C-alpha cells in the first residue's frame with residue numbers, strides 16, 4: 001500500500017468511505033517517479049513491446065516513449081516497452097485526449113515554461129475571444145461574473161470518445177504490474193489494439209475543479225480488497241490539472257460479472273493541498289466513451305475562483321489612455337479578461353483590437 005498525504009474533498013466523504021471499504025490504494029505515480037527514469041530503461045535490444053508483443057528486428061524502439069503523454073504534464077516518466085509503431089499509433093489517440101481536456105490543459109501550460117496554445121478555435125462564435133501561445137483573451141460574452149468568481153464558457157475542439165478512453169486505458173496498462181497485464185488483462189490489450197470490439201463499458205467518470213486549482217500530475221491505482229467482490233478489480237484515477245478522471249477497468253479475467261450489470265464504486269477527488277478543500281468540484285459522473293463518432297461543439301463551463309494569489313496578479317488596462325495599473329477585483333464589471341504567461345509583453349494594439357466592440 002502507498003502512503004501519500006491527501007484528503008478526500010468534504011463533499012465526497014461518503015464516497016470516500018465506500019471506496020476505502022472495498023478498495024486499497026496500491027500505487028501512485030507522480031511526475032519525477034524514479035522507477036520510470038530514463039536511466040532505468042532496458043537496452044533497446046532487450047525490449048519487447050507490451051502492446052503488440054513484438055521485439056527487434058520486427059519493430060524498432062527508436063523513440064524513447066513516454067510512460068504517459070507529455071501533453072498531460074509528464075516530463076520525466078519513460079517506458080521501455082512501447083515500440084515506435086505503437087508509439088505513433090497511440091500518439092493519435094492522445095490528440096483526442098488533449099481536445100477532451102480542452103482549454104484547461106492550455107491554461108495550465110500558460111504557467112509553465114513551454115506554453116503550447118490551443119488550436120485557434122474561438123471560444124464562442126459571437127464573442128471575440130482568443131487563445132494564443134502565451135495568452136488568453138476572453139470577451140464579455142464568454143465571461144459570467146459573480147461575486148468572487150468568474151465562469152468561462154467555451155466550446156471544445158471535436159474529439160472521439162473512444163480515443164479518449166483508449167489513451168487512458170493505455171496509460172493504465174503501462175503502470176499496472178507487467179505480469180498482471182499479460183495474465184489477466186489480455187482482453188484489455190486486444191481492445192486497445194482494435195482486435196476486440198465493445199459497444200459499451202468504456203466508462204470514465206470525471207471531476208472538474210476550478211481552473212486556477214491545478215493538481216500536479218498523479219496516477220493512482222486502486223485494487224479491490226477481496227478478489228471475489230463483484231466489482232472491477234482495478235480503478236485508475238488520473239489527476240490531470242483541474243480534471244480528475246476515473247477509469248474502472250472492466251476487462252480483468254478474474255472479474256466474474258461478465259454479463260451482469262456492474263457495480264462501480266468510484267474513488268472521491270483527493271486533494272494534496274488542504275487549502276483547496278473547500279473549492280467547488282463539479283461531478284460529471286460516469287459516462288460511456290465507447291462511441292467512435294466525433295463529439296462536436298461540446299460546451300464546458302470553467303470556474304475561476306479569484307483566489308488571493310490570483311487577485312495579486314491582476315492588472316487593469318485602459319485602452320483609451322494606453323495605461324496599466326495593479327488592482328484587485330472590486331466588483332467593477334470586467335470588459336475583457338486576458339490571462340497570459342508571466343513575462344509576456346503584448347502589443348497594446350492587439351489588446352485594443354479586442355476591446356473595440
Ligand SMILES: [Zn+2]
Pocket residue numbers: 049050051052053054059082083084085086087
Ligand atoms: Zn508495439
